Amino acid sequence: MCRKFILGSPLKAIETRFNVVTPPRLEWEPRYLVSPGEETLVITQQNPRELCLMKFGMTPYWARQPMNLINARAEGNRNPGNDASFRGGKSVFLKPAFKRPLVTQRCVVLADAFVEWSSVNGLPYLIYLRDHVRPFGMAGLYDIWVNPETRAEHHGFTILTVPGNELMRRLPATRMPVILPRGREISWLRSSGHLTEILRMLEIFPAEKMNGYPLSPLFDQATPVTATQLKPAGDSIYAGAVQKILPHRHWGHKQKSAGDTTWRGNE
Secondary structure, three states: OEEEEEEEEOOHHHHHHHOOOOOOOOOOOOOOEEEOEEEEEEEEOOOEEEEEEEEEEEEOOOOOOOOOOOOOOOOOOHHHHHHHHOOOOOHHHHHHHHHHHHHHOOEEEEEEEEEEEEOOOOOEEEEEEEOOOOOOOEEEEEEEEEEEOOOOOOEEEEEEEEEEHHHHHOOOOOEOEEEEEEOOOHHHOEEEEOOHHHHOOOOOOOHHHEEEEEEOOOOOOOOOHHHHHOOOOOOOOOOOOOOOOOOHHHHHOOOOOOOOOOOOOOO
16 A cells, blocks of 8 residues: 655756656645645656646546545556455446556656555554665546535646555565656557556556665654655665655765764665
């Protein structure tokens, strides 16, 4: 499951990374932690060269009331045990809520990292990509629901998930978002993509290209979340230096104070 993620990159860094522009009407400030029901930046299949704002939580256009679906299982009803070695077909398209969006309404959800909770001790972990890879894109679907009473439009997205890789199993956690390798975002948004090609992109991201560290159990109790609350509260999952998720002005600075064994910047 992916129910909270981090996006603190400034617009300029996002524009450069994904080769997109920010429309004049869009007003957005980094909020670090993105939770269900909150607006954040995505890139849609209809406007692949432009950023837009959507709420985390999708309601199908045909629904009579809000559903706010935050995740969509790539395997659909298959693989109930979340087996990472599952090689059966991906049947997310069999779900009525995701059938049409998978073909015509795909999106890239932008993130610097995501948060997952251990199923054993309940502690939150910040999971990120190694080698300074941020922001990155997660595979998403979106829809536009019209409130039958107010006629107001609600633009919302859901994040596709797959079984957790080895790093996620160490928490342990059984699911993770579909992380799109750099360059694959264009293919994910391509309108001419065949269903077989689309489903083939719903793969488990390699564990060796990721890392993570525990956060304070109370990291999200005070809102809005600040960079200070995203500092490590323990050792990284894979041995080595921890890559802190800090404001962009700090990235790339390798500063070390007396008694501090955690580097700022790349691992």
